[in-house]
Amino acid sequence: MYLCKDPKIDESTQEPENCRAVTAWVECLPAPNISCRLSNGTEFRFSGEEVGFNKTIPCRNVSGYSYKVAVALSLFLGWLGADRFYLGYPALGLLKFCTVGFCGIGTLIDFIMIAMQIVGPADGLTHCRETEKTAYTGGPLTSSTSTA
Numbered sequence: 001m002y003l004c005k006d007p008k009i010d011e012s013t014q015e016p017e018n019c020r021a022v023t024a025w026v027e028c029l030p031a032p033n034i035s036c037r038l039s040n041g042t043e044f045r046f047s048g049e050e051v052g053f054n055k056t057i058p059c060r061n062v063s064g065y066s067y068k069v070a071v072a073l074s075l076f077l078g079w080l081g082a083d084r085f086y087l088g089y090p091a092l093g094l095l096k097f098c099t100v101g102f103c104g105i106g107t108l109i110d111f112i113m114i115a116m117q118i119v120g121p122a123d124g125l126t127h128c129r130e131t132e133k134t135a136y137t138g139g140p141l142t143s144s145t146s147t148a
Contacts, residue, residue, distance in 0.1 A: 001034070002029060002031060002034075002053075004027070005029070006026070007024060014062070015059045015060060022060065023058060023059065024056070024057050024058075025057065026055055026057055027054055028052055028053050028055050029048060029049070029051060030046040030048070032046065032048035033046070034046045036052070062125055069086065070083060070087055073086050074107075074111045078096070078111055080096070080097050080101070081095070081097040083110060083114060087119065087122055088121055088123060096110075
């Protein structure tokens with residue numbers, strides 16, 4: 001039996017602070033009086049205070065870009081390329097600016113692609129969504145006990 005600590009949540013991304021490549025880890029404490037035999041043959045008895053292992057939990061890598069802001073920029077200032085500048089595509093933003101949104105056709109296409117999340121941030125991560133209470137997808141954020 002063990003008890004895992006709650007992950008620390010980053011307020012800006014609503015994900016665990018140590019989220020890397022769609023996984024994060026939390027520290028788990030074995031129950032008191034649990035004994036483990038180490039690889040060198042010695043036996044270790046836990047008191048319930050020591051971290052026994054780290055458990056991986058799923059998470060999403062998200063960027064600091066807001067989905068709502070990207071859609072609003074695309075709708076109102078897409079013809080100036082503001083949406084592409086915001087999402088990290090400065091070359092396309094400049095091209096849209098110089099061509100007035102590719103004469104409006106590029107603006108419409110970009111608005112649809114950004115709204116449908118076909119185009120996202122240039123860093124390859126997903127948007128933060130303000131409507132979600134939390135983006136953590138690993139289950140409830142409470143300590144749990146489980147058998148090993």
